[in-house]
Amino acid sequence: MTSKKPPFSITEKILNLSLDIAGKLGSISTLGLERPKVDLRKSNQIKTIQSSLAIEGNTLSIEQITDLIDNVPVVGPQRDIKEVRNAINVYESLKDLNCFSISSFKKSHKLLMTDLIDNPGAFRQSNVGIFTGSQVSHMAPPSKQVPRLMSELFSYLKAKDATALLIKACVFHYELEFIHPFLDGNGRMGRLWQQLILMTYNPVFEYIPIESLIKNHQEKYYEVLAICDKKGDSTLFLEFMLQLIKEAVTEFYDNTIYTPQTKQERLEHVLKELEDRWFSRQDYMKLLKTVSSATASRDIAFAVETNILIKKGDKRTALYQFK
Numbered sequence: 001m002t003s004k005k006p007p008f009s010i011t012e013k014i015l016n017l018s019l020d021i022a023g024k025l026g027s028i029s030t031l032g033l034e035r036p037k038v039d040l041r042k043s044n045q046i047k048t049i050q051s052s053l054a055i056e057g058n059t060l061s062i063e064q065i066t067d068l069i070d071n072v073p074v075v076g077p078q079r080d081i082k083e084v085r086n087a088i089n090v091y092e093s094l095k096d097l098n099c100f101s102i103s104s105f106k107k108s109h110k111l112l113m114t115d116l117i118d119n120p121g122a123f124r125q126s127n128v129g130i131f132t133g134s135q136v137s138h139m140a141p142p143s144k145q146v147p148r149l150m151s152e153l154f155s156y157l158k159a160k161d162a163t164a165l166l167i168k169a170c171v172f173h174y175e176l177e178f179i180h181p182f183l184d185g186n187g188r189m190g191r192l193w194q195q196l197i198l199m200t201y202n203p204v205f206e207y208i209p210i211e212s213l214i215k216n217h218q219e220k221y222y223e224v225l226a227i228c229d230k231k232g233d234s235t236l237f238l239e240f241m242l243q244l245i246k247e248a249v250t251e252f253y254d255n256t257i258y259t260p261q262t263k264q265e266r267l268e269h270v271l272k273e274l275e276d277r278w279f280s281r282q283d284y285m286k287l288l289k290t291v292s293s294a295t296a297s298r299d300i301a302f303a304v305e306t307n308i309l310i311k312k313g314d315k316r317t318a319l320y321q322f323k
Contacts, residue, residue, distance in 0.1 A: 004152045006175050008234040010167070017242035018166055024249045025202050028256075030272050042069075044209045044252075049087045051211035052191050055218055058083050079116065086112050090192065094206065099196040100158045102150060108192060113185045123147060124183045140180035149179045157197070169197035170241040174234040177225055198245070210248045217244065263299045266291065267308060271322050278312075278319040 046069065050062050064074045065084050074081060090111045098104040110121025123146045129139045141149060153175050157168055173194040180186050191211050198205035214221050224240045260266045270279075270287050285296045300320060303309040309320045 005156060006153070006171055006234060007232055008171060008238055010163075011235060011239065013239050014167065014235075014242060017239070017246055018164065021166060021242065021246050021249055024246070024253055025204065028204055028249070028253055041207050044207050045091055047209035047212045048195070049084065049091055051209065051215040052188050053080075053083055053087060055191075055211075055215050055221075056083075056187055060084055082115055086114055086116070087188070094196060094199065097196055099193065099200050100154065102154050105150075105154075105189075105193065109182055109185055109189055112188060112192070113182070117182075117184045119183075120185075123150070123181045126183070128180055128183065130180070140178070146179060146181045150181050153179070165197055165201035166242075166245075167238060169194045169201065170238045170245075171234055172197060173241065174225070174228060174237045178229065194241075204252070208248050208252045210245055213244045213248050260288070263302055266299055267303055274322070276321065278321045280319055284320075 046062055046065050050058075050060070050065050053060070058080045060068075060074070060076055060080050064076060065088075067074050068081065068084055069088055090108055093111070097108060106121045106123075113120035124143050127140070127142055153172065157172055163171075173190045176190040176193065177186060182189065191214065195205060195210065198208075198210075220240065224237050228234050228237045260269050266288055270284055273287050274283070281293070281296050281300060284300060285291055285293065288296070291299075300309065304311050304320070307323060310323055311318055311320055313319050
């Protein structure tokens, strides 16, 4: 199957957002934040599950989902509980899924929708329309076209071209909602697969709950989908989604505090940031926000004594550089 590019344009806004996201991901890598503490990782996974299902009308709270993960009995609608249990199974197996594989895609839908619809994991065999109230807001392509359209979409995703996976993740998300390959579960599959593609682009996305921001902008999310549907072009959706991804990455960066414990770890961290530049004690402390001035002075004195740092100047005007 040849790769067929879906209709969208790379605007200046898309380029700038992509660069901003890449820059923040670089800072996360430099600070060693790619694998946050276990409690934060768990919290973010719960937020992802709760938000993605809440968009589809699930009523369970973050506390109830936490109880289900911890195998604590929960009182609530049985369908909602089943949706959450299925989602937990899928999200816990994300690393074992292949974002480029249609079979992996169908397997995920089967896990996500087992006991919720007939024939989970199978493409729809009937035509469907999406309603807003009593009005048809989107008429999906005929069911007989779904296998071809999905094959073309995966071929585009796998193609070695100049489009970054960051952008392709958003394109895939939109195109999946447009094609609507399943009778139900398309929204949650679009968000799930976007995350999986983003994880392939950068593993830190396993821990970033973009779905919570989508939920907070749910009305705009559906509005943008509808506008793009009428235009036959996903450019506006890419701009909208990349803005949310940027906000999510920034929030993750701001909330994940890196605290190296030993002087060696602190010095290694500062070395990654400053490399061969001269810096002051204040510069050192800015990179280690939890470190006191006394600790910074001891770290620097140790590094000078052991020939890790070169020193010039004296007292408050002293500057340092790594050898």
